[in-house]
Amino acid sequence: MVGMSQRTRLTPEQRREQLLDLGIRLFARHSLDEISIDVVAREAGISRGLLYHYFGDKMAFREAVVRRAADALVAQTAPPSTGEPVERLLASMTAYVDFVDANYEGYVSMVRGAASDPVLREIYDEAFLALGLRIFDAGADFVEDTPAARLVVRGWQAMSEELVLSWKADPAGLSREELLGMLAGSLPVLLEMLPRSSGVGSGEL
DSSP states (O other): OOOOOTTSOOOHHHHHHHHHHHHHHHHHHSOGGGOOHHHHHHHHTSOHHHHHHHHSSHHHHHHHHHHHHHHHHHHHTOOOSSSOHHHHHHHHHHHHHHHHHHTHHHHHHHHHHTTTOHHHHHHHHHHHHHHHHGGGSTTTOSBOOOHHHHHHHHHHHHHHHHHHHHHHHOOTTOOHHHHHHHHHHHHHHHHHTSOGGGOBOSSOO
16 A cells, blocks of 8 residues: 555645556556556545545546656657667667566556547557657658658557567567567668658668
8 A cells, every 4th residue: 555644745736746656656557447546545545535636537537647657658768869870779669668568557558448548549649659750850860751751660660569569468489689679670671661762861770
């Protein structure tokens, strides 16, 4: 039980942040459907009414937790600002695998839930777009930003996500290092296959 000291007076924003932090810890080991008002109230050592006071209902709390998790994913997977392009991509994908590994239950339910829940879909799409646009940052040196290149990157992102989730469920004899090598090595290969007129970069990769 996490517990929240009743003797410590917190501002409404501090209390809300405290509850969100708890939600993130639950997100790491539970699906979104399992993060109920009762579970959160019990873990926090507060009344159900107090949770309703800060978030309105379970869906609002779930949305806030997922947004926090998506922001954490984007922040934690930020590539280094220096180094060779493939090395930076490898560092970013390593952080992504670490995030999925640490938050598997919640992440899977977010990905699956996005297929039918418009709110989850919006949050998921925003994070997916942010991760993909990094490839086209001025310092990335991967490829020129064109519609064809964006199509390839989106497809690589979807493949990478499915591969990591499937590997987490069943490694199938593939080591973590081998998985990361495939993830980081496949994007440059795919981008090199783009016609030169579609915006392939200087060939640095």
